[in-house]
Amino acid sequence: MRSLHLIAVVAIAAGAAALAAAIGNDYYLRIGFMMCVYYLCAAGMNVLVGYAGQKSLGQAGLFAAGAYGAALLSTSLDMNAWVALGAAAVIAGLCGVLIAWPSLRVKGPYLAMVTLAFGIVVEKLVSEWTEVFGGAEGIYNIKPLAVAGVPFTNLHWVWFGIVLAVITHLLLRNLLTGRFGRAFLSLQADEIAAESVGVSVYRYKILAFVIAAVTCGIAGAMVAQQNQYLNSDFISFNLSIFILLLVLFGGSGSLYGPLIGAIALTLIDALLARWPPIQHFAYGGLLLFSLYAMPNGVAGLFARFFAKKPTAVPVQASAEKTEAPARRKDDQSRPLLEVASVSKNFGGVRPANDVTFRLQLGHVHALIGPNGAGKSTMINMISGVLTPSSGRIAFLGSEIGGLESHGICRLGVGRTFQNLRLFASLSVLENVLLGQHCRMKNGFWSSLFALPLAHREEAAANARALSILDTLGLRELAQTPAGSLPYGLQRRVELARALATEPQLLLLDEPAAGLNPQETSELGKLIVQISKLGITILMVEHHMDLVMAISDHVIVLDYGIKIAEGTPSVVQSDKRVIEAYLGAEAA
């Protein structure tokens, strides 16, 4: 499959290269070259926009970083053109980090503003700081790429562009079809859920920005070197918009979208270049209506025509049975989780007030209390969504209060959410595979180059995810988008995802909410089954039947204060508990 794709790509590229050689007309070659350049911009941008879901309106700034990097290094510092090209990629990548840093904290229109401001700052910098960047007059005599002292001809440039495009495509495909692609998609779908399965939102956002920056920077450097001239007119807000349009028009989130966008828009650009007013108008129309007619771009349109039959599940008959994460035979008396005098304030509201409890290895614990008692807040503090205002939370003896969610997940705490947080557009299998994210060992480079480690890890994760789906009776639905399932099944998928993180402690926030009695009793059995695997459970639940039937230990909160704890029978007869639930007079 993979080699078939490789052969096809190489064949197409060779065909394109041969076509370029046959044409030989400088004007057409120039168009071919620009297609490659724009493809590079779009391919990286697709990772940022289509996968990680971050809009950037300042891509021209990164293009400029690459272009001016290459130009200045090869003129002022007299650097070899090849080295300058490499250095330009690095410079652009660093600029990517620079712009990612403020972008991490802002969302939506604020993110658009930060990236837009970055683009404008760069644009103004290169046009106004003439001593360094030459402004509108520009930089001349930029060294072109050369082999054995012979500078590239136009045909060579096209060939070089095609080679780079092929490499970029293959590498990004490696990256995006596995662990990293899923992690990027999870950011777009739901950052909090992504953190809960061990995806570091920070790291992956920065990575997406850097990938987009590097490809854009290389594209910029190539333009500077091919023209052997660069001035501030190359860098404009319109370029930023154009790069974004390449992706959106072609189809964001599709591997081939950027290619379609680059070819189509470069052609349109060239065809209309003779009539600037019409060209302008056409761009406006494309921007305005293409998203309307094709929300997923041209690639999305194709996909709808050749609607994929749900690809047969990669059935690697899960030979390895779910080996229960070997029940740790640690000292049973040592608490798995210790919550000591934890408080949380939201302004004047205190959903947790000096709460102390311990969770015992292998037990099923329930956290109950009336609405507003601070149960979800407690779960959120343990899982790192919230930071306790004071107090200490220790997991296996080490402090976790204030750690980030993904780190806590990695340590072995999995969770589900009160209001489902599935990655709705991803398939059930992908959701569960994301649960495996933090247990997979293939890093960036091994994924990028599709090294054997990446293959092994991907296969292992797949097998494990499928066996979890088997256990929960979801195997048939593996390829169904999670968001399209009925509510009860979505709850179960979320549980499967949490289990896939291979937790020692599983936090369930109202797992039975919205389930009918039959589903609730099935869930009860399932929880007992999970606990038998050696996974400790802390669940927040309102269904008292369920709580009393399966819990070993119950903790009762009321207005952020722990009012009772003990075995179900002890708690049931506690005076304060009855008061809290039924009011003082009933007691």
Place this chain on the structure above:
Amino acid sequence: MLIAVLQAVASGLAVGGAYALIALGFSITFTTTKTLNFSHGDFVSVGSFIGVTVLWLLLGMPINAPLAGVTISVWQQLVAAVVTVTVVGLVGVALYFLAVKPFAGKPGMSWVMTTIGFGIILTSIGLAVWGPSQLVVPSPVGDDTIRIAGVGIRPQEILMFVVAIIVMAVLDGVMHRTIMGKAMRAVAHDQRVASLMGINVTAVMVGAFFLSSALAGLSGFLIAPIASASLYVGLSIALKGFSGAIIGGLSNPRGCVLGGFALGVLESLVNLWQAQWREIVVFLLVILVLAVRPYGLLGFRTVEKV
């Protein structure tokens, strides 16, 4: 030196008035529809040209005739202002139906692209009608500089400032005291609930876009005599208005207005020091502010319940 600084502050406040009007426009659409009009700048420039065009029509002059030295009466100016505000407001309604409505509330922020597209089309039409050249527009209140304590202020700058303040005070009152304003704020808070309470959400949103665009038209009309009308000037003005809104906090209209004025003054002061650096400084500041306060200086952070 002091006089130079005062001078800069005075003209900064005038331009800041335009920024504030624009910032308020951004805030209005953002709070009601969670979308922004990224072609706001084109609305500003088109606004100034529509104003001039009405003047040409009223004076019986051909399009693109020079206006310098022509006497224009007050009623003609007023008619031009009213027509400009109305027409640009209606263009905003068109924008809403074409570019915003299909995408509002959906993930992916497609409206960024569609509103930019709408703006490009608008500019293309504008270029076809009025051409790319700059146009000197006479001020309705005269062009003689007034000197106050050594600081020279053009009457138009005072007008700009005063009108901006009045418009914003009126809008603030409307938003907080009338049932219409309450409906807008209800939609801003939660569309679905507002709709369940019998508020016509679409009408409110259309109104928001009309109002926001009308403000853009007004600022275009008022700034033309200061900055001279050109189809390219809008972008940078609107970007600074946008920056003002972002710095102040999009969710807080009063913050946006303050942000707009602050930005105008800041830009004017930087201009005093190094003219070509002012945009760089302004936008670097925006990035910095957002890095520290992701929802603007006076914005409200929305906490997501988990």
